Amino acid sequence: LVARMRPFGTTIFAEMSALAVRTGAVNLGQGFPDTDGPPEMLAAAAEALRGGQNQYPPGPGIPALRAAVAAHQRRFHDLAYDPDGEIVITAGATEAVAASILALCEPGDEVVCFEPYYDSYAASIALAGAVRRPVTLRPAANGRYAFDPAALRAAFGPRTRLVLLNSPHNPTGKVFTPAELALVAELCQEYGTYAVTDEVYEHLVFTDASSPHVSLAALPGMRERTLRISSAGKTFSCTGWKVGWASGPAALVSAMLRVKQFLTYVNAAPLQPAVAVALALPDAYYTGFRDSLQQRRDQLVGGLTDAGFEVLDSEGTYFVTADITALGGSDGVEFCRSLPERCGVVAVPTQVFYDDAEAGRRLVRFAFCKRPEVLTEAVTRLRALT
Numbered sequence: 223l224v225a226r227m228r229p230f231g232t233t234i235f236a237e238m239s240a241l242a243v244r245t246g247a248v249n250l251g252q253g254f255p256d257t258d259g260p261p262e263m264l265a266a267a268a269e270a271l272r273g274g275q276n277q278y279p280p281g282p283g284i285p286a287l288r289a290a291v292a293a294h295q296r297r298f299h300d301l302a303y304d305p306d307g308e309i310v311i312t313a314g315a316t317e318a319v320a321a322s323i324l325a326l327c328e329p330g331d332e333v334v335c336f337e338p339y340y341d342s343y344a345a346s347i348a349l350a351g352a353v354r355r356p357v358t359l360r361p362a363a364n365g366r367y368a369f370d371p372a373a374l375r376a377a378f379g380p381r382t383r384l385v386l387l388n389s390p391h392n393p394t395g396k397v398f399t400p401a402e403l404a405l406v407a408e409l410c411q412e413y414g415t416y417a418v419t420d421e422v423y424e425h426l427v428f429t430d431a432s433s434p435h436v437s438l439a440a441l442p443g444m445r446e447r448t449l450r451i452s453s454a455g456k457t458f459s460c461t462g463w464k465v466g467w468a469s470g471p472a473a474l475v476s477a478m479l480r481v482k483q484f485l486t487y488v489n490a491a492p493l494q495p496a497v498a499v500a501l502a503l504p505d506a507y508y509t510g511f512r513d514s515l516q517q518r519r520d521q522l523v524g525g526l527t528d529a530g531f532e533v534l535d536s537e538g539t540y541f542v543t544a545d546i547t548a549l550g551g552s553d554g555v556e557f558c559r560s561l562p563e564r565c566g567v568v569a570v571p572t573q574v575f576y577d578d579a580e581a582g583r584r585l586v587r588f589a590f591c592k593r594p595e596v597l598t599e600a601v602t603r604l605r606a607l608t
């Protein structure tokens with residue numbers, strides 16, 4: 223194995239899901255729903271499979287899906303992208319992130335990102351020979367995760383090529399505020415960098431129904447320097463489909479496509495028309511989806527609090543994090559490794575997503591994208607901890 227990949231072991235998600243299977247624990251580790259997405263979407267996929275849409279689709283994705291992605295971004299974010307040249311379909315957000323970094327970063331270039339970060343970021347940056355410059359998110363006294371603006375400014379420099387921003391943020395559940403986004407935008411422009419935004423949880427913002435998700439690309443001066451990434455997996459409860467996309471100015475999208483064509487060439491043909499159907503669902507689907515996840519967040523937060531965890535705010539995503547100190551824990555990795563045996567629940571240690579392991583030592587992440595009865599069972603088991 224090449225040196226640049228040696229620091230990366232098996233992903234924590236694979237390790238923890240295997241542990242859940244082995245021990246029969248309730249799996250609140252890996253973030254995947256335990257129910258299927260919209261029936262219209264599933265029917266469209268079945269129809270496409272039976273209807274002969276089973277050969278290589280066009281490299282950037284089928285026109286109907288690119289058009290649906292464009293319409294969705296106009297509808298929810300007032301962002302206009304040309305389906306011919308400004309949108310590319312990818313193998314999930316994961317491939318879009320990897321292809322963006324590989325297309326834009328020379329070896330030695332720096333990528334500013336917020337830690338804890340989604341685990342594929344560090345590996346994609348390493349594959350490109352680039353260097354990550356993490357800015358640390360920490361729980362603040364008000365229960366929200368925050369960063370020091372001076373630390374963000376200090377992370378930018380002459381070698382900064384791009385900032386990789388994930389909001390709503392996995393694993394913390396943080397939604398970046400308009401002021402925080404404005405500072406990121408200001409620094410990108412001051413240093414002439416690109417932005418790559420991972421917005422896979424764009425429809426899961428719980429802060430305030432009247433203030434939906436804000437895309438960094440929608441801020442003044444940002445559209446021309448941003449690759450905006452999202453995916454069907456979370457919004458339509460089909461994480462196993464791996465259909466994602468990136469949108470941006472034609473020059474950036476065509477750079478990405480150059481890389482993407484040699485990573486996967488094209489992506490699963492019959493799933494593309496189905497995701498196009500899903501993206502066109504009425505607003506009621508999206509608000510119903512958010513409300514249902516918000517209820518489950520509230521259920522799990524209540525249960526974790528009753529079980530003695532110090533629960534941090536979850537403003538979005540599938541996830542909530544908690545501090546284990548009050549339960550006598552001092553190391554999240556040890557805590558999560560022993561949790562299945564102690565009470566039959568699997569969670570993920572937040573620490574593994576930090577370079578600064580100390581910052582995440584006592585934090586663990588729970589997924590609430592599960593059926594209410596599964597959450598009830600998990601909470602009952604967790605109560606046995608005290």
Ligand code: PMP
Nearest residue numbers: 314315316340392420453455466
């Ligand atoms: N980014 C974030 C922040 C995620 O949480 C996930 C997956 N859960 C991904 C990217 C990967 O998305 P996909 O499965 O579409 O590749």
Ligand code: GLN
Nearest residue numbers: 235236251252253254392
């Ligand atoms: N994104 C999911 C999570 O954070 C898992 C994705 C994966 O298994 N790679 O739990």
